[in-house]
Amino acid sequence: MPHFAKPAEGSWTEHYPDLGTDLVNYEDSISPEFYELEREAIFRRTWLNVGRVEQVPRVGSYFTKEIDVLGTSIVVVRSAPDQVRAFHNICRHRGNKLVWNDFPREETSGICRQFTCKYHGWRYGLDGGLTFVQQEGEFFDLDKADFGLVPVECDAWEGFIFVNFDRDNATPLRDYLGEFGRGLEGYPFGELTQVYKYRAEVGSNWKLFVDAFVEFYHAPVLHARQAVSDESQKLQKYGYEALAYQLDGPHGMVSSWGGMSPPKDVDMVKPIEQKLRSGLFGPWDDYLEAEAPPAVNPTRSPVWGMDSFHFFPNFMVLPYFPNWVITYNYWPTSYNSHIFEGALLFVPPRNAFERLQQELTAVTFKEYALQDGNTLEATQTMLESRVVSEFPLNDQEILLRHLHRTARQYVSDHQRRQPSTPVRISAAI
Amino acid sequence: MPTLPPEFADLEPFADWCLGTEAERYARRLSSSMDEMQAFYDAAFPRLEEAYTYLNRFDLHALPEDATHLLWLYYSLINVSFPVEVWRQPRVPDSGAASLAAVVEPAV
Numbered sequence: 049m050p051h052f053a054k055p056a057e058g059s060w061t062e063h064y065p066d067l068g069t070d071l072v073n074y075e076d077s078i079s080p081e082f083y084e085l086e087r088e089a090i091f092r093r094t095w096l097n098v099g100r101v102e103q104v105p106r107v108g109s110y111f112t113k114e115i116d117v118l119g120t121s122i123v124v125v126r127s128a129p130d131q132v133r134a135f136h137n138i139c140r141h142r143g144n145k146l147v148w149n150d151f152p153r154e155e156t157s158g159i160c161r162q163f164t165c166k167y168h169g170w171r172y173g174l175d176g177g178l179t180f181v182q183q184e185g186e187f188f189d190l191d192k193a194d195f196g197l198v199p200v201e202c203d204a205w206e207g208f209i210f211v212n213f214d215r216d217n218a219t220p221l222r223d224y225l226g227e228f229g230r231g232l233e234g235y236p237f238g239e240l241t242q243v244y245k246y247r248a249e250v251g252s253n254w255k256l257f258v259d260a261f262v263e264f265y266h267a268p269v270l271h272a273r274q275a276v277s278d279e280s281q282k283l284q285k286y287g288y289e290a291l292a293y294q295l296d297g298p299h300g301m302v303s304s305w306g307g308m309s310p311p312k313d314v315d316m317v318k319p320i321e322q323k324l325r326s327g328l329f330g331p332w333d334d335y336l337e338a339e340a341p342p343a344v345n346p347t348r349s350p351v352w353g354m355d356s357f358h359f360f361p362n363f364m365v366l367p368y369f370p371n372w373v374i375t376y377n378y379w380p381t382s383y384n385s386h387i388f389e390g391a392l393l394f395v396p397p398r399n400a401f402e403r404l405q406q407e408l409t410a411v412t413f414k415e416y417a418l419q420d421g422n423t424l425e426a427t428q429t430m431l432e433s434r435v436v437s438e439f440p441l442n443d444q445e446i447l448l449r450h451l452h453r454t455a456r457q458y459v460s461d462h463q464r465r466q467p468s469t470p471v472r473i474s475a476a477i
Numbered sequence: 478m479p480t481l482p483p484e485f486a487d488l489e490p491f492a493d494w495c496l497g498t499e500a501e502r503y504a505r506r507l508s509s510s511m512d513e514m515q516a517f518y519d520a521a522f523p524r525l526e527e528a529y530t531y532l533n534r535f536d537l538h539a540l541p542e543d544a545t546h547l548l549w550l551y552y553s554l555i556n557v558s559f560p561v562e563v564w565r566q567p568r569v570p571d572s573g574a575a576s577l578a579a580v581v582e583p584a585v
Contacts, residue, residue, distance in 0.1 A: 245581035251574075273563055273570070320558040323525050390577075400532030400540075400548055403585065408555050410499075414577050415559050415569055422575035 052289050052305075052349075059443045060293040067449050071438035076455055077253035078432045083383035089462030090361050090455060091117045093217075094298075095203075095210040095224045097363040097377060098124060102207070102241055103157065104132055108174060111157035112137055112147050116387075117380040118213055122200055123147045123163070127174040134202035134211045135176050139165040140195040146172070163197075172197050205229060207237050208363075208375075226296045228357050231343025236336060236370055240393035244410045246417070247389050252424035254362060254378040254386040255451060260420045261376060262358050262447035264288045264304060270419055279316045291349045293446050298360035298454045300447040303346055306353010326405035328412045329353050330368045335395050335402065338370040345369070358447060360454055371395045372406075374413070384428050390417060479546040484531060485524065491517045494553040495546040499579035502556045507567050511560065518561040521554045537585055548585075 055063035062069065076082050098113045103124075110125035121137040123146065139146045144167040149156045162179060163172045171180035176197035181190065201212040203221040206229075210221050222229060250257060260266070268283040275283060291303040310332035314322045321327040344367050345352040357365045364376040377389040392410050397403040441449050479495040481488055494517060496502045506514065521528075528551055535544055560567050 242583050243581055244579065244583065246577045247580045248575070248577045318558070318562045319522070320555060320562060323522075324555075388577075391581075397537060399529075399537055400535070401529040403537060403548070403583075404529055404551055404555065406583075407552050410582075411555050411559070414579075415563075417577050418569045418572040418575045421577065422572050425574070 051286070052291050054443075060290075060446045061443050061449065064295055064446070064450070067446065067453060072441050072449055072452055073438050074431050074452070075437060076452055076459075077255050078383065078428070078434070080383045082459065083253070083380070085459045085462060086380075086455065087117050089459045091115075091380070092213045093458070093462070094214075094361055095212045095219075095221050096361075097208050097210050097359070097375075098122070098134075099209045100207050100237075101132065101204055101209060102238075102243075103209075106159060108159045108161055109157075110147065110160065110163075112155050114153065114155055115213075115379070120213075121145060122211060123197075124202065124209060124211075125174050127176075132202060132204060132209055133174070133176065134200040134209075135197035136200060138198065139167065139170055140178060140197070141165065141168055141170050141181075146197070206233060206235065225359060226299055228294075228296055228299050228301055228343050228359070231346075232341055232357065232365065232367070234339075234341040235344065235367055235373075236338050237373065237393070239336060239395055240371075240373060242394040242396045242406065244392040244394075244413075245389065246391075246414065247387065248417075248421055249381075250386055250388050250421055250424055251384065252386065252428035253384055254380040255455060256424050256427055257376075257378050257386065257388055257420075258358060258362070258364070258451055259445075259448045260424065261364060262300065262302060262356060262451065263445045264290065264302070265442065265444040266423075270423065271416055275316075288444060290444060291345075291352060292347050294346065295446075295450055298458075299358060300450050301343070301346075301355055301357045302447060303349070303355045304353050305349065305351040320408060324401075324405050324408050326408045328409070328416065330372050330409050331402065331405035333405075334371055335398070336370045340369050358451070360451070372409070384432065388421070479549075480543050481547050481550070482531065482541075482543045485528065485547055488521060488524070488547075488550065491520060491550065492546065494521075494557075495549040496553060497549055499552075499556075499582050502553045503579075505553070506556050506560065509557075509567060511566065514557045514560050514567070518554065518557055521550065522558075525551065525554065540585070 054060060057063045061067050099111060103111050104126040107126050107129060110123055112121055112123050114121050122134050123137045124132060124134045127133045137146050144165055145152050146163055146165055169182040173179050176199055178192040178195045181192060201217060203210055205221050205225055265288050267288055272280045272284060291305055294301050306329045311317050317327060325332040344355055354366055354368045362378040366374040372394040375391045379387040381387060392413060394406045397406055478492045481492060496505060528547055532544055532548055564570060
């Protein structure tokens with residue numbers, strides 16, 4: 049007996065009939081050939097979130113971002129008070145990485161008036177234009193206008209900076225983000241300037257970590273011991289049901305109940321949570337007053353706790369209205385490894401108590417994420433055994449079904465556009 | 478050894494938990510025994526409310542040095558609360574080789 053109403057079709061999955069209800073093949077997460085196709089078909093053709101505008105507060109503020117999946121590095125810079133630009137991080141003279149400190153592979157950030165190459169001193173303005181060539185007279189017919197930094201299309205949505213590596217891209221960022229993007233506009237993201245960021249190198253395909261964070265079917269089991277024991281047994285007996293799932297193009301969202309913020313009875317939570325009035329779902333007390341934008345808590349449920357928006361391919365936003373959000377980014381480094389980035393953005397605390405409340409939430413986030421992270425390598429290695437290749441996904445795993453279907457769709461569309469590309473593994477998926 | 482406000486002199490034996498970064502606090506937790514963490518928790522947890530009440534009297538961004546140490550001590554208490562209240566061991570169970578590095582954290 050469901051606790052929350054499902055669509056008239058009887059299930060969330062059947063509400064979106066293109067998804068089907070068949071077993072799902074996970075070859076897309078273990079095939080090096082599929083990964084090679086994904087790089088061009090997905091990551092070179094979609095808008096990718098690389099940071100937030102608060103990371104480039106002043107003209108000349110910049111940060112670099114390694115984009116392993118496309119074999120490049122970019123530098124993102126505020127070139128004017130109202131403009132953020134992105135460039136491939138390569139000097140036009142002889143290919144040195146332009147912006148880096150000590151270790152070329154490590155990301156960096158700072159503020160500058162211009163970019164100067166460490167190798168031969170070529171300089172570029174914040175708009176990417178080449179402004180100075182060392183011993184210019186030694187070159188042959190060199191027109192500086194032809195040797196500016198190579199731009200990458202860059203735009204911002206609600207303070208989130210995105211880039212798009214597709215030189216033929218015709219889809220504006222806001223259109224790409226679709227109805228979830230529009231429905232989140234107005235969320236006070238810009239107020240959330242108290243930032244924690246975490247990073248992990250994970251031994252799994254990038255999609256497996258998205259999988260882990262777009263279903264909560266696992267939560268009462270994998271995270272059982274994080275709750276006090278009576279509560280944990282109750283949660284496992286109930287299992288997990290979402291308030292709602294929605295799909296929009298390649299993107300998806302799940303809306304969740306959140307009985308712990310605050311809990312009905314304080315004995316349901318651990319002593320430290322009782323004392324600090326905070327936990328996994330954040331501080332129990334709201335500091336900001338704001339009206340939820342339409343995409344947040346779409347069913348307007350009184351027991352709502354949080355939403356998880358997955359913007360294809362590798363960006364997630366989890367609003368815990370209105371005082372804090374989590375974001376996730378998953379950056380593939382090979383078919384079976386990726387870099388995970390998690391950020392917690394809070395309203396700045398007004399005093400030590402609020403600061404401690406946020407610290408508890410951040411520490412709790414890490415405890416959960418470590419549990420989530422370690423299952424991924426365990427899953428990856430056994431998927432790679434290919435002992436079993438097709439898996440039953442339940443109705444609470446609709447977003448996984450959608451993610452893997454979308455990835456396969458992007459790859460097959462890409463192959464169709466390039467008929468010369470050998471169709472190596474389409475039979476397997 | 479970092480000093481604490483006089484009102485919290487009884488917590489001085491645990492002043493080596495006054496650590497300014499998450500990496501230091503987490504490393505300290507992983508290298509501590511459960512007995513050490515239980516002793517720290519038993520001493521500091523009952524004074525949590527007094528500690529934040531004391532700290533709330535200051536501007537969070539202009540804390541005296543000893544008050545900053547007290548705040549750091551309570552960041553450590555929060556970290557240690559997981560082994561003590563939940564795991565009964567320093568590490569998250571089954572977290573094996575998984576790691577999650579704090580690469581940005583608030584200045585205060």
